Amino acid sequence: MTSDxxxxxxxxxxxxxxxxxxxxxxAREQVHYDFTRLDVGTGGTPTHTDLPRMxxxxxxxxxxxxxxxxxxxxxxxxxxxxxxxxxARHLTGxxxxxxxxxxxxxxxxxxxxxxxxxxxxxxxxxxxxNCSLGTLRRLHELGVxxxxxxxxxxxxxxxxxxxxPAVGGLTAFGREVVREMNRTGMxxxxxxxSADTMRAALEVSEAPxxxxxxxARAVTDSPRNAPDDVLERMxxxxxxxxxxxxxxxxxxxxxxxxxxxxxxxxAEGILESDGVRFAAFEATWVVDHPAPTATLADxxxxxxxxxxxxxxxxxxxxxxxxxxxxxxxxxxxxxxxPALLSALADRGWSADDLARLTCRNTLRVMREVEETARRIxxxxxxxxxRIEDLDGVPALESPDIR
Numbered sequence: 550m551t552s553d554x555x556x557x558x559x560x561x562x563x564x565x566x567x568x569x570x571x572x573x574x575x576a577r578e579q580v581h582y583d584f585t586r587l588d589v590g591t592g593g594t595p596t597h598t599d600l601p602r603m604x605x606x607x608x609x610x611x612x613x614x615x616x617x618x619x620x621x622x623x624x625x626x627x628x629x630x631x632x633x634x635x636x637a638r639h640l641t642g643x644x645x646x647x648x649x650x651x652x653x654x655x656x657x658x659x660x661x662x663x664x665x666x667x668x669x670x671x672x673x674x675x676x677x678x679n680c681s682l683g684t685l686r687r688l689h690e691l692g693v694x695x696x697x698x699x700x701x702x703x704x705x706x707x708x709x710x711x712x713x714p715a716v717g718g719l720t721a722f723g724r725e726v727v728r729e730m731n732r733t734g735m736x737x738x739x740x741x742x743s744a745d746t747m748r749a750a751l752e753v754s755e756a757p758x759x760x761x762x763x764x765a766r767a768v769t770d771s772p773r774n775a776p777d778d779v780l781e782r783m784x785x786x787x788x789x790x791x792x793x794x795x796x797x798x799x800x801x802x803x804x805x806x807x808x809x810x811x812x813x814x815x816a817e818g819i820l821e822s823d824g825v826r827f828a829a830f831e832a833t834w835v836v837d838h839p840a841p842t843a844t845l846a847d848x849x850x851x852x853x854x855x856x857x858x859x860x861x862x863x864x865x866x867x868x869x870x871x872x873x874x875x876x877x878x879x880x881x882x883x884x885x886x887p888a889l890l891s892a893l894a895d896r897g898w899s900a901d902d903l904a905r906l907t908c909r910n911t912l913r914v915m916r917e918v919e920e921t922a923r924r925i926x927x928x929x930x931x932x933x934x935r936i937e938d939l940d941g942v943p944a945l946e947s948p949d950i951r
């Protein structure tokens with residue numbers, strides 16, 4: 550069946566809110582944030598992302614990841630995160646005729662009314678707060694609107710999907726992190742965390758949670774994907790799973806190839822969570838073990854599964870552009886969202902379904918998180934808890950300053 554939906558018209562009214570894009574780290578690595586050298590205002594940049602292609606893709610709002618690698622710890626991680634936050638403001642200011650800073654759902658829609666793309670931020674990894682709720686609050690004050698509880702390695706208070714389990718999900722301090730995120734109005738992001746951490750966070754959170762860039766584990770067996778029981782509980786709490794395009798998360802052959810590489814690295818004493826050493830191993834491994842190819846159809850399958858399990862009100866998009874080297878065939882850069890929407894329309898998704906996928910679900914979650922924060926702030930003040938107090942151990946990342 551071929552749909553007659555006008556995708557361009559649909560995106561004009563319901564632009565894509567993408568949950569995760571790593572352009573800022575690429576800009577740091579390539580040109581140290583010099584947007585005169587990496588001019589994303591023009592097409593043809595050596596990245597997956599630039600503003601003309603975002604326009605072509607119908608992107609209306611982007612959560613820029615203020616990611617820093619887990620090899621940075623303690624105050625070094627905080628400083629690098631602040632540099633990423635500064636880069637997000639610099640990017641937005643450099644192209645303020647096309648980008649508008651946003652921290653709320655209303656500000657996203659105000660950006661659209663002005664004809665601009667909304668710029669938002671999410672922090673990818675709890676190491677960015679250095680076991681400090683005060684640092685968490687200051688990141689929120691600076692405009693960060695979600696925190697991914699871990700990246701590829703555990704924090705002292707939460708287990709990652711790609712590290713050895715250490716605390717069984719969330720410690721007491723980890724639960725307090727979630728509670729304080731609810732109080733401030735920062736979305737709890739469960740991408741990258743272990744399934745036990747997902748379930749623990751869902752038990753604690755008073756507000757809807759998100760997966761900023763994850764897919765369905767029942768379709769592709771990857772620890773980075775959400776199991777069905779988690780998708781059901783996420784939906785019951787009003788959250789949204791923003792389906793990602795990363796080949797090893799959406800294609801079974803790619804996932805199997807990645808598992809083989811992880812096992813080979815482990816045989817040499819290298820964990821996947823060991824960022825620098827694992828990246829070096831991967832660079833060598835892929836020369837003789839080229840990865841299979843994922844396709845747009847794989848992403849369609851994940852969108853459909855999340856919809857089937859969680860419901861149409863709980864699915865969104867989080868491409869992870871510029872966070873991986875290779876994307877699925879048909880989804881090579883940020884201009885390709887219309888191709889995905891057309892494929893879903895051909896599968897019977899209505900205009901209303903697609904509008905929920907592109908932005909309406911995420912806007913609803915943002916508003917519910919904002920409203921929950923307003924309510925909680927009437928009930929309790931900032932948490933002064935320390936990891937030393939709640940977990941009974943010194944803060945591992947920076948024990949002397951809290």
